[in-house]
Amino acid sequence: xxxxxxxxxxxxxxxxxxxxxxxxxxxxxxxxxxxxxxxxxxxxxxxxxxxxxxxxxxxxxxxxxxxxxxxxxxxxxxxxxxxxxxxxxxxxxxxxxxxxxxxxxxxxxxxxxxxxxxxxxxxxxxxxxxxxxxxxxxxxxxxxxxxxxxxxxxxxxxxxxxxxxxxxxxxxxxxxxxxxxxxxxxxxxxxxxxxxxxxxxxxxxxxxxxxxxxxxxxxxxxxxxxxxxxxxxxxxxxxxxxxxxxxxxxxxxxxxxxxxxxxxxxxxxxxxxxxxxxxxxxxxxxxxxxxxxxxxxxxxxxxxxxxxxxxxxxxxxxxxxxxxxxxxxxxxxxxxxxxxxxxxxxxxxxxxxxxxxxxxxxxxxxxxxxxxxxxxxxxxxxxxxxxxxxxxxxxxxxxxxxxxxxxxxxxxxxxxxxxxxxxxxxxxxxxxxxxxxxxxxxxxxxxxxxxxxxxxxxxxxxxxxxxxxxxxxxxxxxxxxxxxxxxxxxxxxxxxxxxxxxxxxxxxxxxxxxxxxxxxxxxxxxxxxxxxxxxxxxxxxxxxxxxxxxx
Numbered sequence: 001x002x003x004x005x006x007x008x009x010x011x012x013x014x015x016x017x018x019x020x021x022x023x024x025x026x027x028x029x030x031x032x033x034x035x036x037x038x039x040x041x042x043x044x045x046x047x048x049x050x051x052x053x054x055x056x057x058x059x060x061x062x063x064x065x066x067x068x069x070x071x072x073x074x075x076x077x078x079x080x081x082x083x084x085x086x087x088x089x090x091x092x093x094x095x096x097x098x099x100x101x102x103x104x105x106x107x108x109x110x111x112x113x114x115x116x117x118x119x120x121x122x123x124x125x126x127x128x129x130x131x132x133x134x135x136x137x138x139x140x141x142x143x144x145x146x147x148x149x150x151x152x153x154x155x156x157x158x159x160x161x162x163x164x165x166x167x168x169x170x171x172x173x174x175x176x177x178x179x180x181x182x183x184x185x186x187x188x189x190x191x192x193x194x195x196x197x198x199x200x201x202x203x204x205x206x207x208x209x210x211x212x213x214x215x216x217x218x219x220x221x222x223x224x225x226x227x228x229x230x231x232x233x234x235x236x237x238x239x240x241x242x243x244x245x246x247x248x249x250x251x252x253x254x255x256x257x258x259x260x261x262x263x264x265x266x267x268x269x270x271x272x273x274x275x276x277x278x279x280x281x282x283x284x285x286x287x288x289x290x291x292x293x294x295x296x297x298x299x300x301x302x303x304x305x306x307x308x309x310x311x312x313x314x315x316x317x318x319x320x321x322x323x324x325x326x327x328x329x330x331x332x333x334x335x336x337x338x339x340x341x342x343x344x345x346x347x348x349x350x351x352x353x354x355x356x357x358x359x360x361x362x363x364x365x366x367x368x369x370x371x372x373x374x375x376x377x378x379x380x381x382x383x384x385x386x387x388x389x390x391x392x393x394x395x396x397x398x399x400x401x402x403x404x405x406x407x408x409x410x411x412x413x414x415x416x417x418x419x420x421x422x423x424x425x426x427x428x429x430x431x432x433x434x435x436x437x438x439x440x441x442x443x444x445x446x447x448x449x450x451x452x453x454x455x456x457x458x459x460x461x462x463x464x465x466x467x468x469x470x471x472x473x474x475x476x477x478x479x480x481x482x483x484x485x486x487x488x489x490x491x492x493x494x495x496x497x498x499x500x501x502x503x504x505x506x507x508x509x510x511x512x513x514x515x516x517x518x519x520x521x522x523x524x525x526x527x528x529x530x531x532x533x534x535x536x537x538x539x540x541x542x543x544x545x546x547x548x549x550x551x
Contacts, residue, residue, distance in 0.1 A: 012075030016048050037086030039095035041490065044082020048075035051105040057113040061120055061135060061178075108146035113139060163546055186315050189222065195310070196224040203299060205286050206267070212282040212314060215239075216441055221282070232259045232283070245273045245282045247300045260285060270295050272303045276311035281318075292309050336518075339344075370398050415457070422446075423453050423481065427490075430461055431479055435468030436494070438477040445483055455516040455540065456481070456490055458522070462509050463492035463536040471496025473532070488542040493535045501528040513538065 023038050023045070030038065052072035085091055116139050196208040208223060216234040220227065234242060239257045243251070248271050253260050260271060260283075260402040268290050272386035274282040282308055288295070373395050380388045419424035424442040436512055447453075460479060467477050475496030507525060513536070514524040521538030 002008065007229065008073035008076050010072075011070040012048060012079075014081045016045055016052070016072065019045050019082075030497075036092035036095045037083075039099050040082045040086035040091070041079075042082075043085075043099045044075075044079045045097070046099070046103055046106055047082075048078045050110055051075070051078070053110050054113055057117050060117050060308075061139070075226045105147050109143045109148075112142045112146050116142070123324075123451065127203060133392070139400075162289045180365060191313070192310075192496070193222045193224070195306075199284075199286060199306075200224045203286065203302075205288055209285040210282060211285065211286075216281070218282060224351050227524065230259070232257055233281075242273050243275050243278060246304050247272045249295075257283075266290060268294060270303060272299065272307040273310045274307045274314065276315040279315075281311055281314040297488060355504065367402060368396060369517075370402065373398070394504075402502050418453060418457050419450070423448075423457060426457055427460055427479055427481060430464055433526075434464050434477055436471060436475055437479050438479060441478070441480045443482040445481060446487060446490070451540065452488060452520055452540055455520055455522070456538065458493055459513040459516055459538050460490055462513050466507075466509050466536075467492065467494040467496065468535065470499070475533075483542055486542050487538045487539045489537065491535060493533065495533040498528045498530055498532045498534050500525050 010015060027035070028040060051074035055072065055074070064087060082378060086095075116135070116372040138262055192210050192212075196210055198204060199208040199305055207223060207227070208431055209223040210219040210221050210225070211230075213219055216239045218232045218234070220230045222307070234257065241256055248256075249264075250261065250269055257271070261269065262316075264287065268285050268288045274284060284303060286303065288293075299523055326435045373391055375393070377388045377391050380391070387414050415426055415429070417451070423445050427442055428440050431440045460481075464477060464479070467475070471494040474496050478491075478493045480491040480493075510526060511526065517524050517538050522538060525537045526534070527537075528534035
């Protein structure tokens with residue numbers, strides 16, 4: 001090996017090492033969208049290393065080029081080409097495809113060369129000069145054959161399938177490609193339609209159908225050719241048998257699913273049960289005329305394997321649907337919670353304004369009048385004792401009235417009776433103050449969280465007030481409450497006029513009650529009808545804490 005060849009070879013080998021280290025250092029520090037220059041550099045490394053290995057093999061086989069490292073001199077040319085290609089933006093989208101194709105073909109060529117090197121080494125001698133030309137030609141022929149094997153096989157397979165099956169694909173094409181198509185996020189309806197069309201073509205069927213459903217009711221989802229919707233209903237016994245079945249023919253269908261045979265008793269059918277985790281999710285039904293070749297064992301096995309894959313796909317779809325439904329329900333609950341919080345804040349503000357108004361117009365006025373009268377008494381004591389005595393007697397009544405006003409105001413904020421003696425006595429007091437005759441039936445409620453008791457109490461007050469306003473004359477009210485299985489419940493029923501609870505929107509009072517109970521994960525139910533009276537029922541966990549986010 002002369003000095004120039006040695007220098008180029010060493011430069012090429014060193015360049016491959018440096019380029020490899022550069023790629024290794026920068027790969028994880030570069031995002032996927034900006035890796036095209038690195039991919040072209042990897043391509044240049046693959047080409048340079050391939051040339052170097054072929055040069056080494058050529059040196060071993062024929063003594064040329066001079067020196068086993070001479071092939072790496074090609075890296076001096078290839079590596080700069082890779083750097084230049086990496087700077088061309090238009091070539092960036094093609095970098096991955098070119099790299100894959102180059103790596104595959106380079107690997108095949110190097111494999112062929114290594115096989116020849118191993119064969120020559122096994123002979124224990126170096127080829128004579130006259131044998132080298134034949135050896136080079138055979139190596140080149142083997143390399144070309146290796147590169148062309150894959151595309152040639154694909155073309156030959158298509159031609160054979162076309163002659164044998166009448167199609168470009170073999171009967172197991174649907175099985176081999178279903179998984180890959182399922183991973184491409186193709187909508188399930190379209191995926192199943194593609195499946196029945198491929199089945200019909202590759203297996204030379206008169207028709208192919210897929211039924212989907214659950215709990216014994218299965219409807220025709222897709223078919224080739226297209227057919228009217230058909231529904232198959234299975235009783236419990238047939239459902240249990242079908243879930244454990246694999247692929248069945250006409251006799252089995254006649255016994256367990258005769259609906260699938262209606263109108264085609266003279267045809268040859270195969271039915272594959274699509275099940276997953278012990279649940280029957282659907283059926284694949286294929287049909288041929290009896291005058292044609294029956295279904296082979298290979299075709300039955302293909303259908304069974306395909307049924308497993310379809311079962312997994314349908315199970316995943318049901319999981320996705322359940323997740324989507326849960327997300328929609330969660331979103332709806334979140335929207336209701338936001339609206340409920342806004343209503344509760346507005347109600348709290350209104351309650352504060354009402355308290356301020358009641359204090360100003362009621363108790364405050366009485367106290368101002370008391371102050372004025374006390375001053376008047378002080379000025380009259382010396383000159384008109386009789387008049388002073390009269391005013392003092394009036395002051396006593398004014399004090400009693402102011403005290404009554406304050407008690408009523410406190411009762412509206414949080415009734416002392418509820419705090420001191422519990423829900424039962426507080427509800428009895430509500431019935432005593434009701435505008436209509438009211439009865440109370442309360443079991444031993446015990447004591448609960450004060451906020452829960454207050455929520456139930458004010459809901460009952462609201463329901464009783466609504467009944468007093470709208471039930472009509474001559475109506476009566478019944479108040480019931482109790483604790484069942486850890487739930488505190490109440491019912492307020494009247495036998496008045498009632499209303500259409502289905503078509504009518506519930507009023508502000510019912511919304512307030514629902515918000516109060518909802519803050520503690522409780523529920524409100526209203527049942528009414530024209531002339532049937534009204535029943536308001538609420539339940540709340542007896543030991544509930546306020547729901548997350550409640551105000």
